[in-house]
Amino acid sequence: MYLFISPWLIGFLVFALYPLLSSLYYSFTDYDIIHPPQFIGLANYAEMFGNDLFWKSVTVTLRYTLISVPIQLLLALGFALLLNQRIPLRGFFRTAMYFPSMVSGVAMSLLWYWIFNPQIGLFNYMLSWFGIRGPAWLMNPDTALYALMIMSFWTAGSGMILFLAGLQGVPASLVEAAKLDGAGRFKIFLHVTLPMISPVLLFQLIMGMIDSFQVFTQAFVMTQGGPNYSTWFYVYNLYTSAFKEYRAGYSSALAWVLLVVVMLFTALVMKLSNRYVHYEGGKR
Amino acid sequence: MSTLPAAGPQANNAVPKRRRSADPVGIVSFIALVVTTFLMLLPLFFMVSTSLKSKKEMLKFPPTFLPESWQWSNYKEIFETLSFGTMYMNSLIIGILTVVGTLLSSALAAYGFARYRGKGSSTWFLLMLSTMMLPYPAIMIPQFILFSKLNWIDTFLPLIVPAFFGSAYNIFLLRQFFSTLPDELFDAGRIDGCSEFRMWRQIALPLSGPALATVAIFAFIYSWNDLLTPVLYLSSTEKLTLPVGMASLTSSRFRIPPWHLLMVASVLAMLPIVTLFAVAQKRFVEGIVLTGIK
Numbered sequence: 370m371y372l373f374i375s376p377w378l379i380g381f382l383v384f385a386l387y388p389l390l391s392s393l394y395y396s397f398t399d400y401d402i403i404h405p406p407q408f409i410g411l412a413n414y415a416e417m418f419g420n421d422l423f424w425k426s427v428t429v430t431l432r433y434t435l436i437s438v439p440i441q442l443l444l445a446l447g448f449a450l451l452l453n454q455r456i457p458l459r460g461f462f463r464t465a466m467y468f469p470s471m472v473s474g475v476a477m478s479l480l481w482y483w484i485f486n487p488q489i490g491l492f493n494y495m496l497s498w499f500g501i502r503g504p505a506w507l508m509n510p511d512t513a514l515y516a517l518m519i520m521s522f523w524t525a526g527s528g529m530i531l532f533l534a535g536l537q538g539v540p541a542s543l544v545e546a547a548k549l550d551g552a553g554r555f556k557i558f559l560h561v562t563l564p565m566i567s568p569v570l571l572f573q574l575i576m577g578m579i580d581s582f583q584v585f586t587q588a589f590v591m592t593q594g595g596p597n598y599s600t601w602f603y604v605y606n607l608y609t610s611a612f613k614e615y616r617a618g619y620s621s622a623l624a625w626v627l628l629v630v631v632m633l634f635t636a637l638v639m640k641l642s643n644r645y646v647h648y649e650g651g652k653r
Numbered sequence: 654m655s656t657l658p659a660a661g662p663q664a665n666n667a668v669p670k671r672r673r674s675a676d677p678v679g680i681v682s683f684i685a686l687v688v689t690t691f692l693m694l695l696p697l698f699f700m701v702s703t704s705l706k707s708k709k710e711m712l713k714f715p716p717t718f719l720p721e722s723w724q725w726s727n728y729k730e731i732f733e734t735l736s737f738g739t740m741y742m743n744s745l746i747i748g749i750l751t752v753v754g755t756l757l758s759s760a761l762a763a764y765g766f767a768r769y770r771g772k773g774s775s776t777w778f779l780l781m782l783s784t785m786m787l788p789y790p791a792i793m794i795p796q797f798i799l800f801s802k803l804n805w806i807d808t809f810l811p812l813i814v815p816a817f818f819g820s821a822y823n824i825f826l827l828r829q830f831f832s833t834l835p836d837e838l839f840d841a842g843r844i845d846g847c848s849e850f851r852m853w854r855q856i857a858l859p860l861s862g863p864a865l866a867t868v869a870i871f872a873f874i875y876s877w878n879d880l881l882t883p884v885l886y887l888s889s890t891e892k893l894t895l896p897v898g899m900a901s902l903t904s905s906r907f908r909i910p911p912w913h914l915l916m917v918a919s920v921l922a923m924l925p926i927v928t929l930f931a932v933a934q935k936r937f938v939e940g941i942v943l944t945g946i947k
Contacts, residue, residue, distance in 0.1 A: 373765025373853070374777065376758040380818020385784050388795035395794065402798060448689065451682045458686075464934075465690045468697060471926045474878030475896040476919035480700050482903055483912055491699050494715045523693065527941055534942040554678070583788050586880045590900045604790045604881075611794050612885060621794055628791040635786050 389628075395621035402617050413622035423623070425598050426606035429514060433602070434581040437518040442573055445528030450558075452529070453536045463533070467526040478590035481520045482507070485591075492519075507592055510599040517587050517600060528573055535569035536562065571641075579631055603627060704728075704916035711912040724913070731917045735898050736890060741921070744895040747812050748876045748925075754816035755823055755872040756865060762819045763827030764853045768839070778828075785821040789881065797885055811886045812879075812894075816872070823868045830864035831857055866936045870929055877925065895922055 371378070396413055398406035417423045448466055452459060472480065484491045485506035493503030506516040539562055547557045563570075588594050588605040595601075607627070611620035699716065704727060706720045731737045766778050800811045834857060842852045858865070880896040887893050899918045903910060930937050 371765075373768075373849070374762045376817065377762035377781065377819035377824060378777075380758070380815065381781070381784065383799075384796065384815050384818060385787060385792060388792035388799070389787075391795040391798075392792065402801075451686050454679065454682055456679065456683055456686065462686050462690055465694055469693055471930060472697070472700075472919065472923050473874075474922075475880055475899045476922040479899060479902065479915040479919045480696060482910070483703065483915060484696055484699075489712055489714050489716060489912070491696065491716060495695075497715070523696065526693070530938055530941045579786065579788070583790060585790075586896075589880065589884070590903055607790050608881070612797075617794050617798070624791045624794060627788055631786060631788050631791075 392621040392624050395618050396625050398618045400618035400621075401615045403615075406618060409618070413619045416619065417622055417626070422598070422601065422606060426601050426603045429599070429601050430582060430584070430603040433514060433518060433584065434578055437521045438574065438577040438581050440518070441522055441525050441528060441577060442570065444522055444525040445573070446532050446570070448525065448529040449532030449536055452533060463529075466529055470524045470527040473524065474586055475590055477520070477523070478587050481516075481523075482591050485516050485520075508596060510595075510597040513592055513596060513599045517584075517591070520587070528577075531569055531573060532566065535566040539565045575635060578634060582627065582631060700916050700919055704913060704920050706913055708911075708913060727913050727917050728921075731914050731921070734911070734914065735902075735918075736893075737898065737918070737921070739891055740893050740895045740898040743809070743892060744877060745925075747809055747894060748873045750809075750813045751816040751876040752869045752872045754813060754818075755820060756869055758817050758819040759823035759868060760827055760858060760861075760865065761853070763824045763831055764857055766824065766828045767831035767834075768849075781821055781824060785825065787821075793881070793885065800886070806886060807888050807892060808886075809892070812876070812882055816876075820872075823872065826868060827861070827864055830861055834860055863936060863939070866933060867939055870933060870936055873929070874926060877922075 395406060397408060397410060399409045399412075400406035452463055452466075456462070469477075483489070487493055487503065487505040487508065490506075492506065496503040504512045507513050543561050543565070544557055547561050552560065583604050584602045585604045585608065588600050588602045589608075592600040594605050594609070603623075604627070607620055607623045610616050610623065698718075702719055703711065703716070705723050705725065706717070706727075707722060707724050710717060710721055762781075766774065766781070796811070800806065803810075805811050805814075838856050838860075839852055842856050847855070878896060879894075880900060883894040883897045884900075887897060895918075899915075899922060902915050902918060
C-alpha cells in the first residue's frame with residue numbers, strides 16, 4: 370500500500386505539510402524572502418488586526434460571500450426545479466444554462482469587463498430597455514462589488530447540474546405518497562424534496578463559501594482591487610502584501626487566518642449538518 | 654401537479670405526464686426558462702459577435718447585435734499583437750503534462766487506498782481527505798520560497814511537478830470508483846501470479862476509463878484556467894500562459910482597452926473547454942456531480 374500511496378504521501382509532506390508548518394513559523398517572523406527570517410513573536414498578528422486594509426479585505430470578502438453565494442444557490446436550485454419537470458426542449462435548456470460555466474476564469478472576466486463598461490457595454494444597454502440609467506459599475510466604488518456579484522450569478526448553471534442530480538435521487542414513491550395524502554406542490558417541495566436534497570444544498574453552501582473566500586481572478590483582471598479598494602478581496606490583499614511588498618512574514622499570518630477560517634467553517638457546517646440535514650438511512 | 658386528478662392509465666409513470674396545454678405551472682416554467690436562457694446566452698452571443706467587429710464599431714452605443722462588416726482579421730491580429738500562439742501552446746503543454754501527472758499519481762494512490770484496508774489505512778485516508786479543503790493561498794508563500802531555492806522560477810516546473818504527486822479530489826474520486834470493482838477480479842489476478850502493480854495496470858486501469866476521463870477533463874480545465882500560480886512563477890513573455898497574457902489586456906498600458914481583442918481572446922480560450930464538453934458531455938456532467946468542482 371505504501372508503495373502505491375507514496376507519490377501522494379511525498380506530495381503531502383513536501384507540498385502541503387511543510388508549507389503549512391513553515392508558513393506558521395514565518396507568520397511569527399519579519400521576513401522579506403531575501404534575508405533570513407527574524408523572530409518577532411505575535412507582531413504580525415497585532416499589526417494585522419490594526420491594519421485598515423486587512424479589515425477592508427475582510428469586509429469586502431464577507432459581503433461578497435454572504436450575498437453572492439446564497440443567491441447563486443437559489444438560482445441554481447430554481448433552474449434545477451424548473452428543469453426537473455417534463456418540459457419541451459429540456460436538454461437544450463440544460464446545456465444552455467450550463468454553457469456560461471465553461472467560460473470561467475480570465476475569459477469570463479474579460480467578457481464582463483466589456484459588459485459592465487458604462488459607455489459601450491451590454492449591461493447598461495439592457496437596463497436602458499427598461500428606462501434605467503445604469504451606474505458606472507466597475508469604475509464606481511459603490512457598485513463595483515455588486516457588479517462582480519452579478520457576474521457570479523452567470524455561472525449558476527454548474528450548481529444547477531448538482532441539484533438536478535440530487536433531485537433525480539428523490540424517490541418518486543415519496544412524492545406520490547405525499548400527493549395521495551393531499552399535499553400540494555409547495556408542501557411537497559418543503560417537506561419531501563427539500564429535506565431529501567439538503568445534503569447537496571449543504572455541500573454546495575460550504576464549497577461555495579470556501580471558493581468565495583478565495584476570489585482572486587476577478588479582482589486581478591477587472592478591478593485591481595479598486596476603485597478605492599472596493600473590491601480588495603482577502604486573497605488579493607494576501608497576494609499584494611506577499612508578492613508586491615515582499616512581506617512574507619506578515620502575509621503568512623494572513624494565510625494562516627484564512628486557513629483557520631476555512632477550517633472553522635468546514636467544521637461548523639459539518640456539525641450543523643448532523644443536526645439539521647437529512648441523510649438517507651437515518652442518523653449516522 | 655395537484656391541480657390534476659391522478660390520471661388512471663398514466664399513473665404508473667415515474668413522473669406523471671401532464672397535458673402541457675392544461676397545466677399553468679408548466680407554461681409559466683417554460684416561459685421562465687426561455688427568459689433565463691436568453692439572458693444566459695446573450696453575453697455569449699455578444700462575445701462572439703463583438704470579436705468580429707471593427708475597432709470603430711466596438712465603440713458604438715448601443716452595441717450592434719451583428720457586426721456591420723465581419724472582421725475575421727481580428728483573429729489574425731491577436732496572434733500578432735500578443736504572442737498569443739506561444740501562450741496558447743504553453744497553456745496546452747502545461748495542461749497536458751498536468752493531466753498526465755494527475756492521472757498517474759492519483760490513480761496509484763487511489764488504488765492504494767481502495768485495495769488495502771489494513772491497520773492505519775483509514776488514518777491516511779482521512780488525512781488525505783482533510784487536504785481537500787486546503788486553500789492554495791494558505792501554502793503559496795512557502796511553496797514559492799521552496800521553488801525559488803530550487804531555481805524553478807520562470808519555468809513551467811512549479812505548475813507541473815506538484816500534479817505528479819496526486820491531488821486529493823482526484824484520489825478520492827478514483828478511490829470511490831476502484832472500490833466498486835469486484836474483488837474476484839483481483840483474486841483471479843493474484844492466482845495467475847500478477848504483481849499488485851500489474852493488477853493496477855492491467856485490471857484496475859482498463860476498467861476505469863470513464864472515471865479516468867473525468868479526472869483528466871477536470872485536471873485540464875483547472876490548469877487551463879489557473880491564473881494565480883502562473884502569475885507568481887512566470888515572468889518572461891515567451892513563457893506566459895494564456896490566462897496571464899489575457900489578463901494583461903486590461904492593464905493600464907492601454908489607454909483604451911483593445912475591446913475586439915479581449916473578445917477574440919475569450920472566444921479562443923473557451924474553445925478547448927467547449928470541445929471537451931462536446932466530445933465528453935456525459936463525463937463532464939458526471940465529474941461535476943461526483944466532485945462538486947465546477
